[in-house]
Each structure stands twice: as structure tokens, then as C-alpha cells.
Amino acid sequence: MINLIKSDYKKFFHDKLFLVVCILAFMFAVTTPLLYLVVLKLAGEMDPVTEQMLAGYTNAKGQFFGAFSFGNNLGIIAPLLIGIILYKDFSYGTIRNKIICGHSRTSIFLSLFIVCTTTLFGTLLAHALLTLGVSLPFFEYQSTPFTTADFWYLLESLFFEFLVYLFAAALVSWLCVTMKNLGMVIVMYIAIFFGFSTIAGVFQMVAFIPNMNKQLLDVIDFIQRINVFNSSATIGLGTKYELKDICYYVITPLLYTSGILLHGIWKFNRKDLK
Amino acid sequence: MDYVLQTFGLSKKYKKHLAVNNAAMTISRGDIYGFVGENGSGKTTIIRLITGLIFPDDGSFELFGISNKSSAIKNAQRKVGAVVESPSIYRNMSAYDNLKMQCMILGLPQDERINQVLRDVGLEYMLHDKKHAGNFSLGMRQRLGIAMCLLGEPEFIILDEPMNGLDPAGIVEIRELILKLNRERNITFLISSHILSELSLIATKYGFISNGHIIKEITASQLQEQLKKTTDITVDNPKALEQLLTTTFPQSKLSTIPNGVRIDGDIDINLVTSAIINADIRLTNISSHDSSLEDYYLEIIGGKRV
Numbered sequence: 001m002i003n004l005i006k007s008d009y010k011k012f013f014h015d016k017l018f019l020v021v022c023i024l025a026f027m028f029a030v031t032t033p034l035l036y037l038v039v040l041k042l043a044g045e046m047d048p049v050t051e052q053m054l055a056g057y058t059n060a061k062g063q064f065f066g067a068f069s070f071g072n073n074l075g076i077i078a079p080l081l082i083g084i085i086l087y088k089d090f091s092y093g094t095i096r097n098k099i100i101c102g103h104s105r106t107s108i109f110l111s112l113f114i115v116c117t118t119t120l121f122g123t124l125l126a127h128a129l130l131t132l133g134v135s136l137p138f139f140e141y142q143s144t145p146f147t148t149a150d151f152w153y154l155l156e157s158l159f160f161e162f163l164v165y166l167f168a169a170a171l172v173s174w175l176c177v178t179m180k181n182l183g184m185v186i187v188m189y190i191a192i193f194f195g196f197s198t199i200a201g202v203f204q205m206v207a208f209i210p211n212m213n214k215q216l217l218d219v220i221d222f223i224q225r226i227n228v229f230n231s232s233a234t235i236g237l238g239t240k241y242e243l244k245d246i247c248y249y250v251i252t253p254l255l256y257t258s259g260i261l262l263h264g265i266w267k268f269n270r271k272d273l274k
Numbered sequence: 275m276d277y278v279l280q281t282f283g284l285s286k287k288y289k290k291h292l293a294v295n296n297a298a299m300t301i302s303r304g305d306i307y308g309f310v311g312e313n314g315s316g317k318t319t320i321i322r323l324i325t326g327l328i329f330p331d332d333g334s335f336e337l338f339g340i341s342n343k344s345s346a347i348k349n350a351q352r353k354v355g356a357v358v359e360s361p362s363i364y365r366n367m368s369a370y371d372n373l374k375m376q377c378m379i380l381g382l383p384q385d386e387r388i389n390q391v392l393r394d395v396g397l398e399y400m401l402h403d404k405k406h407a408g409n410f411s412l413g414m415r416q417r418l419g420i421a422m423c424l425l426g427e428p429e430f431i432i433l434d435e436p437m438n439g440l441d442p443a444g445i446v447e448i449r450e451l452i453l454k455l456n457r458e459r460n461i462t463f464l465i466s467s468h469i470l471s472e473l474s475l476i477a478t479k480y481g482f483i484s485n486g487h488i489i490k491e492i493t494a495s496q497l498q499e500q501l502k503k504t505t506d507i508t509v510d511n512p513k514a515l516e517q518l519l520t521t522t523f524p525q526s527k528l529s530t531i532p533n534g535v536r537i538d539g540d541i542d543i544n545l546v547t548s549a550i551i552n553a554d555i556r557l558t559n560i561s562s563h564d565s566s567l568e569d570y571y572l573e574i575i576g577g578k579r580v
Contacts, residue, residue: 002381003378003379003380003381004379005378006378007375007378010374010375010378011364011375013365014366014367014371015366016366032455088366092361092362092363092364092365093359093360093362094362094364094375095362096325096327096328096356096358096362097362097376097379097422098379099325099326099327100325100326100327100351100354100356100358101349101351101352101354101355101356101379101426102348102349102350102352103348103379104348201362201402270329272322272327272329273327273328274327274359
């Protein structure tokens with residue numbers, strides 16, 4: 001499988017689309033903090049609602065973790081573009097070279113998944129670090145001094161973000177091996193992304209309805225927590241994780257990822273290739 | 275017998291269409307197996323089955339004596355190189371990068387083999403050329419596909435329509451390359467092609483397929499024996515000629531052609547010519563020819579055109 005991984009990396013780094021991903025990552029990292037700076041300057045004295053809306057972005061920490069959000073610019077585009085690069089093995093028919101020379105379909109699929117995970121998370125991490133670098137001259141990291149507890153919180157949050165993008169990479173790899181063409185990969189990714197994001201948005205609004213039934217609120221909270229597309233937006237915004245948070249942020253993406261991977265392996269091992 | 279490939283009742287269904295029906299074929303080590311069949315007859319489906327791209331619904335096959343049902347089939351597949359339908363290449367990479375990718379997939383050290391295979395297929399001038407394979411002509415892509423096959427030093431090469439898109443000089447080069455690899459490295463080939471005249475120049479064994487079924491397998495020497503020789507004679511008086519031949523050569527099989535007669539099978543042309551002149555019949559033309567692989571193929575599939 002090492003040979004497959006090496007060749008998949010070469011394919012990735014050789015593709016001009018990956019350069020596009022890198023350029024976008026750089027562009028968003030530079031412009032996003034500056035845009036917030038302009039917005040905050042223009043907003044001046046904010047009313048409580050606006051202040052609450054922008055709360056996560058008035059410091060460098062918020063912008064750093066915001067850069068990982070699935071719903072943010074690069075969070076939407078990067079998995080899709082990386083999926084398109086992955087799918088080239090199928091559209092060019094080069095997947096046949098791997099099968100004909102005796103590589104198992106399981107290792108081909110896992111190699112795609114590993115390369116997708118590392119390039120996707122690597123890009124998002126680089127994007128977030130650059131965002132942090134651009135933010136720090138203009139914003140403080142957080143309103144309180146940075147402590148050891150904050151450092152561990154940062155590491156925990158990065159680990160949770162990694163699990164979120166592990167799920168995203170599994171989803172993209174799964175789409176590549178199960179869909180019949182690139183068009184279907186793109187359409188299905190967008191449909192799944194917007195489907196889950198819309199659900200998250202709707203429940204977010206429902207939760208704000210006054211005098212809501214407590215049990216219903218608990219159900220909504222549960223659904224929101226198991227919606228990985230939503231959880232990426234909440235990681236890193238607090239100061240400390242409770243055990244419940246850790247369970248949700250670890251178990252949910254791992255469950256989804258393993259389910260998707262197992263189905264992908266099963267399906268790919270039965271799929272007729274052109 | 276040392277078999278490279280044996281299939282046993284191989285069948286494949288696409289929805290309701292039976293693409294391959296109980297196919298049984300054998301390829302021995304050192305064979306150049308010409309795989310002949312009309313469009314949609316199941317040639318490419320069989321090739322896909324034996325290369326592991328699709329799975330049989332019924333039957334099985336053995337590659338180098340290892341059953342496709344065994345997990346060891348992967349070891350046998352490592353000895354196989356194939357170009358199925360169109361060459362599988364990264365269109366956004368140069369010839370050299372494509373070969374480098376294939377080396378990585380195969381886990382091979384690179385440069386020396388790359389130079390060698392590019393020379394083998396006549397693409398040595400592409401070694402330092404950065405032109406993307408997507409901009410290559412179809413012929414160059416075919417050669418690159420074959421070069422990628424050769425990288426792993428396979429013992430069995432499967433080429434699906436390798437002459438497609440090649441110019442006449444390219445066809446000759448590929449033909450010579452196949453013959454050279456077969457002769458010098460004892461590489462076994464399975465070649466499907468519509469250009470039967472080309473196949474007849476290289477194949478040592480043929481498999482004829484129609485409607486997903488292997489209808490006949492025959493060696494080149496057996497085929498040669500079965501190919502009929504015919505002699506066409508045209509004269510000013512065909513009726514007199516027919517009468518003369520019936521009496522002079524009673525064992526020959528005659529049939530009528532415009533202004534003359536066709537004799538099937540071997541016959542001494544000098545004797546026939548003398549007999550015609552002695553009978554005072556004016557001879558306008560006499561020609562003798564062998565029936566071709568195409569004629570044989572059309573005959574066994576019942577006259578359907580390729």
C-alpha cells in the first residue's frame with residue numbers, strides 16, 4: 001500500500017487543481033481577518049445582537065478555529081476540489097493500472113482515503129495557521145492570558161477538527177468509489193453538504209423559539225451534536241470541553257467515518273470498472 | 275502443457291444482456307493469441323474479467339495456474355500487463371511522469387527501466403519532453419500504454435485493439451515489437467483486433483467469439499491447413515470449360531463465376547491451362563488465391579460482417 005500512497009501523493013501534488021486549492025487557502029487566510037477588521041471598524045459601537053454574532057471573530061483564536069469550519073469558504077471548497085483530483089483516477093481510467101498489477105481494491109480505496117485525509121487536513125491546518133498569523137497583528141489571541149490549559153484546549157480542538165476532516169475525507173473517498181461519474185460526485189457532495197447544513201441551520205433557529213419544550217430542546221441539541229457538519233463550527237469556540245462534548249466530538253465522526261469506510265470497501269470490492 | 279490462461283464456463287451478465295456466455299479458452303505460454311469477434315461480441319468483457327476489472331457471474335479462470343477464486347490470484351496478476359480499450363494514462367502528465375507513476379505503483383526503481391521501455395515502443399524522444407499525454411496522438415497514447423505495460427516485465431500482455439489509431443508505420447512497429455518480445459522474452463500475448471490481416475501476421479493461435487461464446491479455438495498451423503485455395507478461370511465459352519473440367523478433373527469441386535468457373539482446393543495450374551488450350555477454348559484469365567483469416571472468420575460465424 002505504501003507504493004499506492006506514494007503514487008497518490010505524486011498525483012495530488014502534480015495536479016493544477018491542488019495549486020488552486022493552495023491559492024484559495026492563501027487568499028482566504030489573508031482576506032478573512034482583514035475583512036473582519038474592516039467590518040469591526042465600520043460597526044463601531046455594536047448592539048448586543050451584532051456583538052453576539054461576531055463574538056467568535058473578534059479575536060485571533062476565533063478566526064483560527066473559524067478557518068476550519070465546514071461552512072466556511074475553504075471548508076466547502078477544499079473537500080470538493082480534492083474529491084475532483086481523487087476522481088481523476090476513475091475518469092482517466094488509471095485505476096485500472098492499479099488493479100491489473102495486482103493491488104487489492106481495499107488498499108486502493110484506503111490509499112485514496114489516507115491521501116485525501118492528510119492533504120485535506122494539511123491544507124485546512126495551513127490555512128488556519130496563516131489566518132492566525134495574519135490575525136495576530138490586529139487582534140489579540142483571546143481576551144484572557146494564554147495558559148497551559150489553553151494550550152491543551154488548543155490541541156484537543158485540533159484533534160477534534162482532524163476527526164471532522166477525517167469524516168469529510170471518508171465521505172469524499174466514498175463518493176469517488178461509489179458514484180458513476182464526476183458529475184454525480186459533485187452533485188452528491190453538494191447535496192449532502194447543503195442537506196446537513198440546512199438541517200443544522202433550521203434547528204439552530206428552532207432552538208431560539210421562546211418557551212420551547214425542554215425535551216424537544218434536548219432532542220434538537222442531540223441532533224445538532226451528531227451533525228458533524230455543524231460540530232465543526234462549534235469546536236474551539238469555548239475554553240474547556242466537558243466529557244459530553246468529548247464523547248460527541250470523538251464518537252460521532254469516528255462512527256460515521258468507519259461506517260462510510262466499511263461501506264466504501266464493500267461496495268468497491270463488488271464494483272465493475274470500465 | 276504450461277497454460278498462462280484457462281477459462282472455465284466464464285459468464286457475465288449486464289442487467290438482462292448476457293455479455294459472456296460460458297466462455298472457455300486456453301492460452302499456452304509463448305502463444306500470441308488472436309482474439310477475433312464482431313463489435314459487442316464480448317471480447318473486451320472477457321479481457322476485463324481476466325484483468326480483475328469486473329467480476330464473473332458464473333464460471334472461473336486460472337492465470338498461471340492460479341484460480342481467480344484464490345487470494346493468490348494477486349500474485350499471478352502481477353505477471354500481467356494490459357491495455358484495455360484505451361490506454362490508462364494521466365492526461366495531465368508527460369510520458370516520463372506517467373511511467374514514473376507506474377513505477378511507483380509497481381514499486382520499481384525508475385530511470386533505467388523508463389529509458390528502456392520508451393526505446394522499446396519508439397518513444398525515446400519523449401524522455402525529456404514535458405508535453406502532456408492528453409495532447410498526444412492516439413498512436414502515441416497506444417505506445418505509451420504499451421510502455422507502461424512493459425515496465426513491470428510481465429510474462430503475459432493483454433492488448434485490446436492495439437492497432438487502433440496507429441498509422442501504417444506505427445502498425446508495423448507495434449507488430450514487430452510484439453514479435454520481438456514474444457521471441458526474445460517469451461512473453462505471451464492476448465491481442466484482440468478488428469484488423470484481421472494484421473492479426474494473421476503475428477498470431478500463433480486464434481480464438482473466435484460470437485455473442486459472448488467462444489465458438490472456435492484453432493492454432494495458426496491448423497488454420498493454415500483449413501484455409502482453402504481457390505482458382506478462378508474465365509474464358510470465352512464458360513459452358514465448354516465446365517464440361518471440360520468435369521471430365522478432365524472429376525474430383526475437383528467446381529462452382530460458376532461470371533464468364534468462368536471457380537475450382538476449390540489445390541490444382542495444378544499448368545495442367546489446367548494445357549487442357550484448356552488443347553480443347554481450343556480461349557482463356558481470358560486464370561488466377562489462384564488462398565482464402566484469408568477474414569473469409570474463415572465470416573464462414574464460422576455464418577457470414578455476419580465484422
